[in-house]
Amino acid sequence: xxxxxxxxxxxxxxxxxxxxxxxxxxxxxxxxxxxxxxxxxxxxxxxxxxxxxxxxxxxxxxxxxxxxxxxxxxxxxxxxxxxxxxxxxxxxxxxxxxxxxxxxxxxxxxxxxxxxxxxxxxxxxxxxxxxxxxxxxxxxxxxxxxxxxxxxxxxxxxxxxxxxxxxxxxxxxxxxxxxxxxxxxxxxxxxxxxxxxxxxxxxxxxxxxxxxxxxxxxxxxxxxxxxxxxxxxxxxxxxxxxxxxxxxxxxxxxxxxxxxxxxxxxxxxxxxxxxxxxxxxxxxxxxxxxxxxxxxxxxxxxxxxxxxxxxxxxxxxxxxxxxxxxxxxxxxxxxxxxxxxxxxxxxxxxxxxxxxxxxxxxxxxxxxxxxxxxxxxxxxxxxxxxxxxxxxxxxxxxxxxxxxxxxxxxxxxxxxxxx
Numbered sequence: 001x002x003x004x005x006x007x008x009x010x011x012x013x014x015x016x017x018x019x020x021x022x023x024x025x026x027x028x029x030x031x032x033x034x035x036x037x038x039x040x041x042x043x044x045x046x047x048x049x050x051x052x053x054x055x056x057x058x059x060x061x062x063x064x065x066x067x068x069x070x071x072x073x074x075x076x077x078x079x080x081x082x083x084x085x086x087x088x089x090x091x092x093x094x095x096x097x098x099x100x101x102x103x104x105x106x107x108x109x110x111x112x113x114x115x116x117x118x119x120x121x122x123x124x125x126x127x128x129x130x131x132x133x134x135x136x137x138x139x140x141x142x143x144x145x146x147x148x149x150x151x152x153x154x155x156x157x158x159x160x161x162x163x164x165x166x167x168x169x170x171x172x173x174x175x176x177x178x179x180x181x182x183x184x185x186x187x188x189x190x191x192x193x194x195x196x197x198x199x200x201x202x203x204x205x206x207x208x209x210x211x212x213x214x215x216x217x218x219x220x221x222x223x224x225x226x227x228x229x230x231x232x233x234x235x236x237x238x239x240x241x242x243x244x245x246x247x248x249x250x251x252x253x254x255x256x257x258x259x260x261x262x263x264x265x266x267x268x269x270x271x272x273x274x275x276x277x278x279x280x281x282x283x284x285x286x287x288x289x290x291x292x293x294x295x296x297x298x299x300x301x302x303x304x305x306x307x308x309x310x311x312x313x314x315x316x317x318x319x320x321x322x323x324x325x326x327x328x329x330x331x332x333x334x335x336x337x338x339x340x341x342x343x344x345x346x347x348x349x350x351x352x353x354x355x356x357x358x359x360x361x362x363x364x365x366x367x368x369x370x371x372x373x374x375x376x377x378x379x380x381x382x383x384x385x386x387x388x389x390x391x392x393x394x395x396x397x398x399x400x401x402x403x404x405x406x407x408x409x410x411x412x413x414x415x416x417x418x419x
Contacts, residue, residue, distance in 0.1 A: 042086075044097065044149050045142045047115045048333045049075060050343050052136040052351045054309065059104045059113070061093055071137060072100065075115065078132035078139075084119040093117070101151040101316040102158050105270070109312035109348050111340050112140075114331065116151035136347050140336040143329040157242065157317040159263045162276050163310045163352050166202045166249050166256040168363050169210070172285040202249055202256070206283070213279045214244040214260065216292040225295045225303050226275060227268040232298040240265045244275070253353040261314070270305060277304030277366075286366050304366050309355035312348055 051071045053059075061072035072093070080090045089095035101114040119142070122128065129139045145154075224230045224237040231237065246260040260279075262272055278295065281287035281304055295301050318331045 042118050042120050044116065044118050044145050044147055045121075046145050046149065046151065046331050047075075047117065047119075047142045048140045048331075048336060049113055049115060050111045050138050050140060050340060050348075051109060051113075052347050053104060053106065053108045053110070054136075054351055054355075056106070058106045058108070059100060059102075059110070061098075063092060071104075071110075072098075072115070074133060074137050075129075075139070078129045079117075079119065081132040082125065082128035083122065084125060084129065086120065099151040099153075101155045102313050104313055105308055107308035109351065111312060111344060111348065112315045112333065113313050114151050114155070114316050116145065116149050116154075136351075138339075138343055140339050140343075141333050143331055143333070145329070145331075146325070151316075154318055154321045155316050156320045157263060157265050158267070159261065159314045159317070160267075160272050161312055161314045162260045162262070162272065162306070163252065163312075163349075164258045164260060164276070164280075165356055165359055166258060168280060168359050169202060169206055169258070169283055170200050171283065178285045178288070202258075207246065207248060207258070209283055210246045210258065210260075210279065213282050213289075213292070214246060214262075214275075217241045217244050217262075217275055221296045222298075223268055223271050223296075225301050226271045226278075228270065230268060236268065239267060239271065252349045255353050255356060257352075272311060273306045273308060274303045276306040276311075280304065280306065280363070281366060284363070284366075302367075304362075307355065307358045307362050309358055310352050 049071070051074075053071065055069070056071050056074075057068040059071045061070050061076060062068050067073065076085070076093055076098075079085045085096060096117040096119070099116045102110070104110055104113065119125070126139055126141060133139065218241050220238055220240050222232055222237045223239050224232045224234070227237075242263045242265070244260070244262045246258050249256050249258050251257070260276065262275070278287070278291055282289055282291055291301075295303060316331075322328075322330055
């Protein structure tokens with residue numbers, strides 16, 4: 001298919017839109033979706049799968065005799081059994097250019113995760129593969145892609161849901177008590193831990209506090225405290241959260257829950273679970289409101305790791321891929337929505353409800369963070385005093401040789417330090 005010729009035939013398209021249309025430069029770089037291709041031909045495809053992560057050691061396959069059970073291991077065996085992978089390529093996923101969009105961790109579920117690989121196509125491929133998969137792991141569909149398609153690189157964003165039982169939001173104290181306790185903690189005089197007495201029910205103010213806390217994660221931040229083995233100065237610690245919101249409570253299998261939805265470009269290991277843990281610490285008065293702001297700074301702080309059983313990948317986004325390859329099969333898989341929702345109701349939700357005791361134990365064992373955060377706050381205050389002292393001692397004259405832009409920036413920084 002000549003994408004240049006096709007683009008010129010679009011009179012309503014702008015120059016930019018035409019460039020996007022044939023951005024792959026030439027048809028020889030495309031595994032073009034030719035309907036005349038006969039079944040039994042090997043082609044690069046994107047495969048959409050859903051699964052319950054309980055009982056598996058994450059998504060990524062562990063090859064070799066000592067490999068632990070994973071979701072990809074189940075899918076690869078099913079593809080081989082269904083004849084979608086030849087015998088000579090059945091020794092390793094690398095033989096078929098395997099890649100994945102989101103590498104979910106142990107116990108984490110997914111509704112629309114995308115795998116990419118070269119498969120031998122057949123009319124009943126989806127049904128044949130599902131016949132060799134356990135009920136809690138499903139292949140929903142597949143779509144043809146470019147020859148060089150890589151699921152991770154083509155994905156521009158991911159959306160995850162975290163389903164939280166309403167009972168987890170029961171606070172240890174009122175807003176006034178939290179404010180008084182934090183004031184005392186800043187002075188190094190931490191009183192006894194709070195303990196809520198009497199009845200409590202989820203209210204609009206609770207939902208507002210949840211969303212105000214989650215909004216603190218939006219934008220570019222240093223998430224070194226939300227993973228392991230990453231330091232403040234490393235570039236991989238910086239991540240962009242596009243949106244993070246919680247919906248009003250709903251009932252899932254008889255249990256009232258709040259669904260928190262996070263949309264981001266990419267995430268480091270355990271980041272979402274720790275963001276949920278930090279939010280729960282703040283909302284339930286186990287940590288002060290300043291916890292989030294301090295966690296983004298250059299020091300280490302313990303952030304609670306929420307259980308993985310309540311997290312699931314909702315959707316992967318390929319906006320840039322779709323803009324670049326206009327006319328190529330989209331990877332939204334909208335025709336699979338009914339099957340996905342049925343899988344959600346029959347497998348994802350029941351698995352989460354059965355894990356409710358895990359969340360109760362997590363909230364019970366979550367440690368009080370006021371003292372630790374207050375100590376870090378005092379350290380930051382000392383740093384601010386030192387920076388202000390240094391700023392006041394700096395004279396501008398030695399920097400007059402600098403370019404005007406640098407001088408203006410330097411003056412602005414010194415004024416900021418001096419405030």
